[in-house]
Amino acid sequence: MATVIDGKAVAQTIRSEITDEVRLLSEKYGKVPGLAVVIVGNRQDSESYVRTKRKACADLGIKNFDIDLPEQISEAEVIKHVHQLNADPNVHGILVQLPLPKHINEEKVLTEISLEKDVDGFHPLNIGKLAMKGRDPLFVPCTPKACLELLSRSGVSIKGKRAVVVGRSNIVGLPVSLLLLKADATVTIAHSHTSQPEDIIREADIVIAAARQAKMIKGSWIKPGAAVIDVGTNSVDDPTRKAGYRLVGDVDFEEASKVAGWITPVPGGVGPMTVTMLLKNTLESAKRSIEQN
Amino acid sequence: MATVIDGKAVAQTIRSEITDEVRLLSEKYGKVPGLAVVIVGNRQDSESYVRTKRKACADLGIKNFDIDLPEQISEAEVIKHVHQLNADPNVHGILVQLPLPKHINEEKVLTEISLEKDVDGFHPLNIGKLAMKGRDPLFVPCTPKACLELLSRSGVSIKGKRAVVVGRSNIVGLPVSLLLLKADATVTIAHSHTSQPEDIIREADIVIAAARQAKMIKGSWIKPGAAVIDVGTNSVDDPTRKAGYRLVGDVDFEEASKVAGWITPVPGGVGPMTVTMLLKNTLESAKRSIEQN
Incomplete structure (x- = not known):
């Protein structure tokens, strides 16, 4: 019989490792990692995913930036919000919950996210570096x-x-x-x-x-x-x-x-591991940003 | 017995297709594709590869931009040349012959080549788009x-x-x-x-x-x-x-x-096909650039 890998337990272990690191950052620099989760509209499934992510952040001491936008918002307005988050030094990760409403071009919005904050790791430049020998992506x-x-x-x-x-x-x-x-x-x-x-x-x-x-x-x-x-x-x-x-x-x-x-x-x-990896990417991004300054 | 694929013959066919397209461009727009081949130093093997590429260009009506730089040149100077080629509207492809001398960081130089002229197709953004479903790289x-x-x-x-x-x-x-x-x-x-x-x-x-x-x-x-x-x-x-x-x-x-x-x-x-594909990438780049303007 196979060993059943308990993803919940592994996630819990990693989450407590992250909690410790967040505390250390806070003590040493007076700063904590920040994650902005952007949601457009009111899809039930998306709202449930976003709630899970935001709760997980709060549990671990990561600061939430909640950007809840109405269904009818224009693409340009969404991109404006992304640019504001790019410019905010307290935001270390930006996640735009997909799918976006049909009148908004997802690819266009996603490529506006600053590479240094692309905690989802889906930017083509990131994927290219993941593919290439001798190169390392900022986020996996x-x-x-x-x-x-x-x-x-x-x-x-x-x-x-x-x-x-x-x-x-x-x-x-x-x-x-x-x-x-x-x-x-x-x-x-x-x-x-x-x-x-x-x-x-x-x-x-x-x-x-x-x-x-x-x-x-x-x-x-x-x-x-x-x-x-x-x-x-x-x-x-x-x-x-x-x-x-x-x-x-x-x-x-x-x-x-x-x-x-x-x-x-x-x-x-x-x-249970996927959201945990999002938090880990956010932590890594915060460490890069905070320790460099 | 296997059918032996004659790369020379296939390359010849493709080269005559390219020659026809170059002639059409020239007739229609008064412009021809341009390829800049940059070589630093005097490695015999590199000089031989570069000669082959330049001769192939000339044979097909593609304009050569020869950039022959001395071994001792600084990295900053090489990058300056790349920037000049990026800005030159008659140059549609830029190829930096590798390896570069040890005191020059190859990755740094290559990432300075404009994406629209990266006829080698090695930019990580290009590789990322090659990897991703639904995305297309500018050059293969x-x-x-x-x-x-x-x-x-x-x-x-x-x-x-x-x-x-x-x-x-x-x-x-x-x-x-x-x-x-x-x-x-x-x-x-x-x-x-x-x-x-x-x-x-x-x-x-x-x-x-x-x-x-x-x-x-x-x-x-x-x-x-x-x-x-x-x-x-x-x-x-x-x-x-x-x-x-x-x-x-x-x-x-x-x-x-x-x-x-x-x-x-x-x-x-x-x-014999590899250089031919370089010429084809240069042609495609020229078509994108000339037909857009």
């Missing part, structure tokens, strides 16, 4: 960073291992592939055009599942002893639950946990 | 672009195929992997930490060899019918040659050509 995107933290804190080595990433999105699959490559894994990127992904996954010592397809990866696809990190969060109907649905990953956990060496559950695996 | 790096051109002009389809790239350098392995991924191949990147690369290469429909190791890839490693693009140019001793050496690729051509479906020779495969 949160979910990919979470995957690697879960591996390293579980004692799974990466160097020289076969890693297969299923999915190639800009926010998970692609950057996690680049990170694994930087860590000297032999990396294969599988996606919707890959025929017989099971043959490829069966050779992997490390599987990162980020395909957004409920339980697509079966237990028989997993190499015995492999480490399986499941980034999927798919909701499936479940009349036995009050909500009428439950969340499942891209991996069939019940089957795969009998074969794998390590596996993350859904929920309670990568999920 | 020359050797990776050459590999894909050779495949497509040989009728080898990429979508859904298994591709293995051996090597992960910033100038070949990494960007060609990203290009293949964008073309919907299932991509594996193997490198010096990969154990038993033969097992991985044997599964590949497309092999890109960019490991800089003479004949490391044997015939028995190749899947029957695979397309093999050999980027390696390694010199090995050969007393029967006047020069005392000859060039061989990363693939054992004699063995592999009996198994593969397509294969590029060394020399005469990727080599």
Whole structure:
């Protein structure tokens, strides 16, 4: 039976490390990290994500800058707010909650965020540096960073291992592939055009599942002893639950946990780690800024 | 027996296409593409590469801007020249021949080249856009672009195929992997930490060899019918040659050509294509600039 990687517990450990560092910064410089979370409109799911992020900040002593903007706001106005946050020395990270309303060009808004405050790590310049040997990005995107933290804190080595990433999105699959490559894994990127992904996954010592397809990866696809990190969060109907649905990953956990060496559950695996990595990026940004001045 | 892909012939075809387009530009706008090749010092190999590039420009009607700088020049002076070229509307591409003398920081000089004239395509912002879905780089790096051109002009389809790239350098392995991924191949990147690369290469429909190791890839490693693009140019001793050496690729051509479906020779495969792609990037840059004004 696989060791189940407890993402909640690892996140808790890292959060208390961050809390300590925030306290040290405050004592030494009289300053704390600041994160601005920008939300436009009233999508329920976005509001819930933003609440989670803001609460996590407050819990750890990171200062919140709440920018709540109305649905009808113009693109130019949103960009103006971003510029104000860029100029504010107490703001070390800026996060614009996506999706934005349809009349606003997301790419345009995101590229206005100062590189030094792009705690999401999605700026193409950042991704380029993530890809290139000998270059280091200012920020590693949160979910990919979470995957690697879960591996390293579980004692799974990466160097020289076969890693297969299923999915190639800009926010998970692609950057996690680049990170694994930087860590000297032999990396294969599988996606919707890959025929017989099971043959490829069966050779992997490390599987990162980020395909957004409920339980697509079966237990028989997993190499015995492999480490399986499941980034999927798919909701499936479940009349036995009050909500009428439950969340499942891209991996069939019940089957795969009998074969794998390590596996993350859904929920309670990568999920709790992602926001934690956002806080860690904000801390790192604050340290760069405060210690330089 | 494999079809031998004649890089010289393909390059010739593309060069005549470029010549036609240069003539059209000249007739329609009275302007031609311009490429500045900057060389610092007197390294023999660099001087030979630069001569090749300048001659190719002249042959195709592309205007040369020769910037030949002395070995002792300061970094600041080199950057000044780059800025002058950035500002010159008749220069559409800037190439700084590497390596630069040790007292000059290459990365610093290269990042000063205007993005719109970075015909080598090595700027991290360009690489980031090459990596990201939905984004397009202004320029695709020359050797990776050459590999894909050779495949497509040989009728080898990429979508859904298994591709293995051996090597992960910033100038070949990494960007060609990203290009293949964008073309919907299932991509594996193997490198010096990969154990038993033969097992991985044997599964590949497309092999890109960019490991800089003479004949490391044997015939028995190749899947029957695979397309093999050999980027390696390694010199090995050969007393029967006047020069005392000859060039061989990363693939054992004699063995592999009996198994593969397509294969590029060394020399005469990727080599003649790389400079051609530089000229093509310069043409594309000129078209963007001239047609916008």
